[in-house]
Amino acid sequence: MFSVTSGVESSSPLPPPPPPPPPLPPRRGDVVSHRWLPSDRPKRELKFALESFWDEKITAEGLQKVAAELRVSIWKQISDAGIKYIPSNTFSFYDQVLDTTAMLGAVPDRYGYSGGEIGHDIYFSMARGNATQPAMEMTKWFDTNYHFIVPELSPSMKFSYGSRKAVSEYKEAKAIGIDTVPVLIGPVSYLLLSKPAKGVEKSFTTLSLLGQILPIYKEVIAELKEAGASWIQFDEPTLVLDLSSHQLEAFSYAYSELESSLSSLNAVIQTYFADVPAEAYKTVTALSSISGFGFDLVRGSQTLELIKSYFPAGKYLFAGVVDGRNIWANDIASSLCTLQALEAIVGRDKLVVSTSCSLLHTAVDLANESQLDDEIKSWLAFAAQKIVEVNTLARALAGQKDEQYFAANAAALASRRASPRVIDEEVRKAVAGLKGSDHRRAMSVGARLEEQQKKLSLPVLPTTTIGSFPRQISEEEYERALKEEMQKVVSLQEELDIDVLVHGEPERNDMVEYFGEQLSGFALLVNGWVQSYGSRCVKPPIIFGDVGRPRPMTVSWSTAAQGMTARPMKGMLTGPSRCSTGPLSETCYQIALAIKKEVEDLEAAGIQVIQIDEAALREGLPLRKSDQPSYLAWAVHAFRITNCAVKDSTQIHTHMCYSNFNEIIPSIMEMDADVVTIENSRSDEKLLAAFGGGGAVKYGGGIGPGVYDVHSPRVPEAAEIVGRIGKMAGLLDWRLLWVNPDCGLKTRRYSEVRPALANMVAAAKLLRVDLAAAS
Incomplete structure (x- = not known):
């Protein structure tokens, strides 16, 4: 976190x-x-x-040189502090789960892997996509803001020992006189964190592949023993979740199968982030092949x-x-x-x-x-x-x-x-006054959308972006060039014919830090x-x-940007859960009241569309199901507080990205935003059904499932976006659909942003013609 x-x-x-x-x-x-x-x-x-390296300004050897220097620096720092059990194989170019995917050779077919050591090209293609293939899904690591690349597995996948990173880094540390404890994502947690590949039968479970990946773990263990390792750590964080008896049996099976390989080694199983349930504790501490057990005793009082x-x-x-x-x-x-x-x-x-x-x-x-x-x-x-x-x-x-x-x-x-x-007694008094009130807007979301359309006059499949645009000015030029940069962003969006604009956020360093400054x-x-x-x-x-x-905090910038265009300009805010990034309801309510004042000032200044990002709503969700309802109740209430006093004709958007949202869709609907924009392209459109495509609950507000991945340098063709929007229109009410990228654009270059947005707008226009003809 x-x-x-x-x-x-x-x-x-x-x-x-x-x-x-x-x-x-x-x-x-x-x-x-x-x-x-x-x-x-x-x-x-x-x-x-x-x-x-991605910009081809340094070679692979140059990248490896920097990485090696960083690893040595970290190991020496830990050693100099007197630490006895020093970890290795914790350095990563992207994330530790992707490193495990490489170790197991679990590469989806579309990347053309044919065996052998996995190089940077395939590794970064899985993480970021390439010119022809999209990246793998990315989601949050438990309830933290760290992200990992979700493994895509199928019954036909052929595993092979594809990366010797764990062994090579152990040897690297040993060469400078530091004996480390190699850390591996455990086999059961790896499979439980994976997802079935697209098109796989629904009856397939990733855990069924356990017997196929254990031989590779045995190879890794054997090489570590030969290199001189005396300890090895298996991270099995899924043990803190609500697991079934079948899933718990997988731990017993896996470490029983590894027992002979672990002879003469000390192995520790590590959990973290929450209490280990009693049955899971009983299962893991009964493993005879394991020498030690690591537990989070900060969050794990039970x-x-x-x-x-x-x-x-x-x-x-x-x-x-x-x-x-x-x-x-x-x-x-x-x-x-x-x-x-x-x-x-x-x-x-x-x-x-x-x-x-x-x-x-x-x-x-x-x-x-x-x-x-x-x-x-x-x-x-x-x-x-x-x-x-x-x-x-x-x-x-x-x-x-x-x-x-x-x-x-x-x-x-x-x-x-x-x-x-x-202590701020005035703030505390205001929060105390929130108790007992539900804080909802007067009209239903459907009725509000009708009022908003009278003002906004948006076309079918309105286009927008999520907020940020690339910033290409130095810190020295920052203050002087802000309005010039904003005008550039507004003009680009008008040129591309985007319907609801953003000002690009050139004045902001980060979606949380910017508000923390004020x-x-x-x-x-x-x-x-x-x-x-x-x-x-x-x-x-x-x-x-x-x-x-x-x-x-934002009013002057939003009004200045609105003055540059006749099109609707979104006011851009970060929501209370995102700003507090922690399960602390009192602080969240305090931030909600601060954002509420900002929303009301934006509305008074003439801003008709206001986006309140809540990307951390799912991130803060407790890991144990018994703890989730109370969290969702106050987190959703805090969001409603931010906009409960605006006119029904003012349109409130919220944005969420890169988490498993399906399980909390009812709570997202309870937030009562007029439009929800949400990451969709990396997750195989799995959110579409949850928002009403065949589901029991229909969302009456606008929905903007992202049509392309902004965390990949790949620029999608218009035809690809047409297909993606068409799939959405087949499952959801097309009259409520918005067309937008997955997330903000600040991680991309203008050379990528311009063609991607042009293709997005072109796709929306093509489908408008088709929908008009069909109706």
Whole structure:
């Protein structure tokens, strides 16, 4: 998840905490562990190397050189911090699931793979598409903002050992004197995270391929053993989900089959992000081939109780007590108490101190933040600081408690609890006033659309884009060139004959960060980059206190853009769930009220169409089904608050992208937006049926399933888009259809944007003629 976190605690300024204690050299009995660090560094060296490679400005050898330097830097940083169990095979050019797809040779036929080591061409074609073939589906990694490429599997797929990355990176670390723990996505989770390829019989389940992929896992394990590995980690995060007995049996089968291969190796199964259900805990801890088990004990309070009631004798416990998903300093004293209780159960030699999950989901190093004030900085811990927290806890557990560090940590926590700067009584009073009200617009969505059409006079299959356009100006030119850039974007859309325009967002750095700069209660980062997927990084702000809107944020830009055209210009906002990016209803309601003021000001300024993005609605959904209804209730309510007071003739859009939305379609409908635009092209149009094509629930508002993938350099032909829209019109009410890309366009060049949008508009016009003739 983003390191955007909400807090209602704080304090008076403190000096920065003392420097961390020098690490002890690792020795037998040290209880220190660590998960992945981000593949990139604070200066985003990997991002720029990848984009240079895709632009053919550097060679494959140049890309590999940058990657090798980054890996060495990360391994040395972890080693120098005194960490004993150092992970390898966690570096990725795109994502770890795609790396596993390459390892298994599970390449869809359309990419022309014929065996052997998978090179960059096929690897990046799967991730980004190529001139002739679309990319594979991309979706969110559990409830985080990290994305992965979804494997496409079929009964006829021939698996082969297609990438020796895990072995080569282990050897690479060993060559510089660092013995690592290779990390693999476990075989069962890999299959459960996969999807059936297009056209496969409905009776096919990806889990049926387990027996076919295990031989490749055995090959990888054998090569790692031969290279000298003594530990191996299998990430099986799906164990925290609500699994059937059949799915749980797959874990028993898989690790029974791997048992002989794992002889003389220590293997650990790692879970994270939530509690492990009791049946799953019972299943996994019964695996005789596994030496240790890793659990998230930050989000897994019930798992902690399971461990206290039973833990298998002689097994290692990797205790995830340092939160890997946020940017707040750990409560060291509390974590030490937890560890001491666990030590009494499993013994000191079998207890391993760890982060709760990969540190991929937090910023890299607090030392790079020069603009944070000392008070807020004392409350924080990024990936580099979390490693120190792990080592400090391990030393304390071994009887070498650093009293100065513990005292500074306690003072920082007290400071955060007591600080007056996080409390805004006016905001809290406004949120309290929301209780008991449903906040809905007066008319039904169908009636509102009729009122809106009287004003907007849009054609059938209206065209629009999602928001951002490429930015091709430097930071130095930024302020001076904004209106010029905006005029360029408006003129391009008019030239292409797009019906509802956007201003291109040239003034914005990021859909969350931009609003964080203008709302109270946010702190901004300089180098707090977090990887989203591939070369895409975000730099989310930190929510440290109550959130309010001191002044209008977007009105001047939207009205200036509307003044450049007679066509409708969308006001562009980020919704409350997206801004808060965390399951904290109080903060979400505070942001909802701030956005509500902005919506009303936009309407008063003459903006007739307003888009409120809620890309994180599905992202924040709890992993356990029993926890989901309450989350959806307040998240949907928060969205309705943002626009409940506008006129029925004002059209409210929302946008969502790159998640599995089918299971929450009823909640999306409950948001009561006039138009929903949603990612569709990478996911094989699986959303269409959910929005009414043969389903039990019909959505009465406008629907804009994306017609092309903006995260691929591939430009679709008009005929391809015609076919895609035609499929939509066959399943949905064509009178409610919108035509738009999957997402914003800022990751693309104008040389890609112009022809793609031209083909999109041409396709809509062709179909308008056909629909008019048919009616």
